[in-house]
Amino acid sequence: MKISDIVEVNKIFSDGNLLNKSSIEFAFSNIEGSKDWQYSLTHLVKAIICGHVFLNGNKRTAATLILYFFNKNNVLYNKNLVIKTVINIAKMKKPDFKKIQREIKKCLI
16 A cells, blocks of 8 residues: 555545645554554554544545455454544544554454
């Protein structure tokens, strides 16, 4: 996965206008070489939602990314909890990696 792939996902919901490219670049630098998909997903979701990477559609882009990772890794999940999780992450006063990771794991069955 590349930054351009995430921009294309955002274009489904908005115009793909990157406002904070450094946040998504930082996330990619953290996950480079990682084989842990949950670790990678958490970094990307944190960057997109908390870093306000795009002008519009950050939560929808993050939700789509979560669903993509769940489906790609053949895990069972509750689709309705994905939406709730994204909203919970967006509302976090002090979002940190572990809190976001726990929120995402709540979606798994």
